[in-house]
Amino acid sequence: MLTQANTYQPSSFKHVSYLWDDAKAAALEGDEVGLLIYRSNLLGADLRLTNYGGGNTSCKVTSPDPLTGDPTEVMWVKGSGGDIGTLKKSGLAALYLNRLHALKKRYRGLAFEDEMVELFNYCIYDLNSKAPSIDTPLHAFLPFKHVDHLHPDAAIAIAAAKDGKRITQELFNGQIGWVDWQRPGFDLGLQLEQCLADNPGIRGIMLGSHGLFTWGDTAYESYVNTLEVIERCAEYLEDNFGKNRPVFGGAIRQSLPAENRTAQAAALAPVLRGLCSGHTRMIGHFTDDERVLEFTNSADLDRLAPLGTSCPDHFLRTKISPLVLDLPADIDLSDSGAIKAGLEPAFAAYRAMYAEYYESCKHPNSPAMRDPNPVVILWPGVGMFTFAKDKQTARVAAEFYINAINVMKGAEAVSEYTSLPRQEAFDIEYWLLEEAKLQRMPKPKPLSGKIALVTGSAGGIGKAIARKFANEGACVIINDMDADRLSSADAEFKAQYGRDTHTTALLDVTSADAIQKAFEKAALAFGGVDIVVNCAGLSISKPIEEHTEKDWDLLYDVLVKGQFLVTQYGVAIMRKQNLGGDVLNIVSKNALVSGPNNAGYGSAKAAQMHLSRLNAAELGKDRIRVNVVNPDAVIADSKIWAGEWAEGRAKAYGVSVEELPAYYAKRTLLNEVILPDDIANACFAYVGGLLDKSTGNVLNVDGGVAMAFVR
Template sequence: MSATKQFKHVSYLWDEAKAAELAGDEVALLIYRSNLLGADLRLTNYGGGNTSCKVFDKDPLTGKEVEVMWIKGSGGDIGTLKKSGLAALYVDRLRSLKNVYRGIEFEDEMVELFNHSIFDLSSKAPSIDTPLHGFLPFKHIDHLHPDAAIAIAAAKDGEQITKELFGGTIGWVGWQRPGFDLGLQLKECLDNNPGIRGIMLGSHGLFTWGDTAYESYINTLEVIEKCAEYLEQNYGKKGPVFGGQRLQSLAADERKKQAAALAPVLRGFCSSKVSMIGHFTDDARVLEFTNSNDLDRLAPLGTSCPDHFLRTKISPLVLDLKAGDDLSDVAALKDKLAPAFEAYRQMYTDYYNTCKHDNSPAIRDANPVVILYPGVGMFTFAKDKQTARVAAEFYINAINVMKGAEAISQYTSLPRQEAFDIEYWLLEEAKLQRMPKPKALSGRVALVTGSAGGIGKAIAKKFAQEGAVVVLNDLNEERLQGAGEEFKGLFGKDAYALAVMDVTNNDQIQAALDVAALQFGGVDLIVNNAGLSISKTIGDTTATDWDLLYDVLVKGQFFVTQAAVAVMKKQDIGGDIINVVSKNALVSGPNNAGYGSAKAAQLHLSRLNAAELGGDKIRVNVVNPDAVISDSNIWAGGWAEGRAKAYGITVDELPAYYAKRTLLNESILPEDIANACFAFAGGLLNKSTGNVLNVDGGVATAFVR
């Protein structure tokens, strides 16, 4: 490789100045190298792969110099790795465990014994990959799952290809589940092939190493680059990729339109056991695969790499739909799709029953994770957005692997029993059991109108804190972008989506719901919060004032509800509609004819909708705030002045005036309204609909009676 380190198929990201700042700190260089490798999804996906380094440190008990291995801990991600995510172990103690190893049938008991080798008691728990690094003598080791390398590792004659491609400088160890025995096999491979620069693991991935962090990094990139070059040189030699294309994709806009129409129906099927969040992609690599002649042969085979498999399930569901099919008849669409989902669930149940052991965990959700729609794209469904998105990334990696393996040989997947033993591995089950309990709104998609500020943003924040994903929307795009940046910092990129929306514009409402469908699979929690206020006498109220109030408050609530209910009925898993109305819906006051009557209309419309939608398990409830001044648009445009005039006080005196007139003598904050909305949506009131919850500090004249 030239001094300029030119790579075509991998990203060379090493910054010598940055590395120089870390010189002498091998653990810091390990983290730096890991983050660079994890930044390139062609090398490994989120949570995949492992990296390590061995250093000498002072034993805190004896004061003697001892060799310590720092390695990515259990459940970590090399792309975002920090020191807190590393495990630190005594190398000699780890290696001495081979003296008590009782054989492969007792493999799992070794994981507990890793704890006897812990050097830094505050470090992360060691992963199952620990012995794979521990028995190799090299200072720095990378274990990755590069598409190009796995394509060779998953090829029918991958061992021979590896030997010829690298001239014997890369060893080969056949497929075996990660663990203590595989670590011993890697050491044996190295002993039998002194001087090799890495080891290919059949169907699994790649091990490479170096004496320094930089040498390991460069060695890793060079080996992967060579694999990728080999694949590129062979594409097309055996014939068209994936047997050629049997159909053409829809145009990009049409793909999005079709996917948005279908996603809620799919989400409903996939949520038969627990509510799922969706993800859609029409990535060119996905379309090349789904549109190909080889789709029907390759898709049922499933993936080869365990990391791919664990996140994408045994195989995808391929939809028997044409790209241009009319999806408007929802009942007919469900009738067509239902047998396919039943067949998939039966296939998965048969797989479980055939492969299970006496001590296997109970069968998990039998619904598919990956759903392929030829000509349109790929849907993935999981417990949260990040997991669904990562599943899509892993399946794209699997597609790359299949493409490469088929170009040079024949793709082979994990045998069903091996796949089952990975999926239902007791150690994997223990990891699942240690995961935090889902939050109250986990798996739910919320759309809060007017959520870029004030009450709406407070509600959206509360819902995100409780596990929901949220579609933020507002009339003001600049304000909306600001809210998006705030949510990204608070909750991460997977927690929200953005949509510019005017609640009086049906096209924008539908576009926002399409965003919800494409980003998350649908919607099941609507808060009609957008509003405005005009306080004038009867004589001063104009037709324009009246129409604006009724258009935004009444029509807006109705239009959003109408469009959202259509999505909820596609899903057929129920839902919540919460209407933020006002105490003015019940209280008669001066200078308030337009606003107060519109609020009364909102309140009764909520009751009417609750009566109609109960049979669909869609609950409709009302929160009645009063005088929420903080960060609220309602006080703009002269409303504060109008109310102050009506009460014969100044604008500055309004907050105290509103607090003192309540039974509790309290000011009402946006967070108070958010808590009320959560009370309806959080699960404890699932049998409540058509109800009104006043959050006004106690205004006796607003009591519902």
């Protein structure tokens, strides 16, 4: 039984990660705010300690009052939003501690909780600091120099258990206090203060259904205290898993093999995305994490899933409850129309449930009902899908629901899981302060919620298009048949956009199998596809007598067959989604202009253009637009111009390779060099929202070549 701090040695932690580095901490000696940030980053690096964006940390220091110069106590605490794992000083709020305590005289009771948040602004010490969060008084009213408030699964499992208070008392021999569930705010801070007064000498406080508060007189003491309490909770749960009954009542179904799971998920994801996108176009995420499979395959799934989550941080991101698919894991998904028709009643029932929840719990001043579609969709035997406005939100929702699964597993092992009452859940979800936070969010970018696969996007025009789309909010599938080039583009996009904007796929557009795998990757990573850009290409410039049959076949395979196959696979996914879509074909001025030494390339480009017209005529009924961008002489960052093509064109026009850019510019009406970004901008013009009623069009981006005017 844990009876005092420092029971564990750094090497003995099994369920949490001890990451403290004495040398790094020593370099911060005397800088309590620096040590707060260091401690916070360590805690946030372990998802077993707290989920992304969850929890907050603080320290209290003595600093000179900027007006009087007199010493005053200042609290630095994580501000509104942000994540402790990546916390920097700019993410902290700094407030006068005495002013925060003075607010007790202004507090008028639970009915007036929200007005206190505005008053926090009158307590700000550092005018450049982050806006204070609702949890500010919870830290202010605890007298310790360093305080951690986290949402560890192991602690919440006990906090959400029916007998959580008793278990906490017995497990920690009275050294951890208990405060019943209450929405975060000023009053909860007063309750923490009272709990400490009633239980002097305790080392932490468990918040019913919510999380854990721990503390210390130094950053290190607080860090170790936090780890030890969570470690003890995790040990207790582990000792009880399967002790009285099988975990989640035992498995009643088996998972498909891993390869089959991903194939089934990729096939179904676009159908689910379409069903979830009636209100807002969603981005998806899929995981077949073993914890998800253990839960979805269990006897307790039907009992526990409808209960929803307990911790408000989990709930805010996963909604009132998940949708569980009544669909055999190995079902034949080839007839997507029949599958969709079979699923529609389940989605309709979920929306009706959500509407009833809203109507029965709303207040006179509640915000309007939000999107009634599910965020979390569980498919027993296969895995979990999550859908949200962007990839990061969808991925984090999945992480939070896995947190919720861990909590349910632990609570059921030691007692009985209890979720937030529906009214309490509603009051969190539709909290006016949360609504105000949503209203302050930046306006979505034009391509937010869109997914684009751009062939040949590891360099040149393709990479410029992918980058433009990413800048405008889209998720992109970067691909190329050159693995080294693809790896370089992947690193570049990760550095610029992080982990959630793109995925990669090796893709040879002449291979139907490679194309299928690339679109499956798009479905698994993001839920489907909305924009297909056929940009992959090559050029061969030879006189007719030198042109070989191999040259001819290669040009037509890449340019014409490749465009056909990629479009065919992309359209199949768009039809599953029933959200419409865009196909953009990067063709060429050569589709319209007859030039020397260009029989194979020019005729293939003409075929690409007419194939685009044919597709536009056929796909209009599906609200899929097909349009063409015709570049000319885009030399920068192009593999085409790095080889024999440039030599061939230079020879055809009687100039040197070095003179080609100037030659091409001078022959245009605008006397302009055409860059990859110019083509990317033209593509965005088609898909950015202003040309939604245009299809079958050709947009020349060539500086003005009169011979290429469309007649």
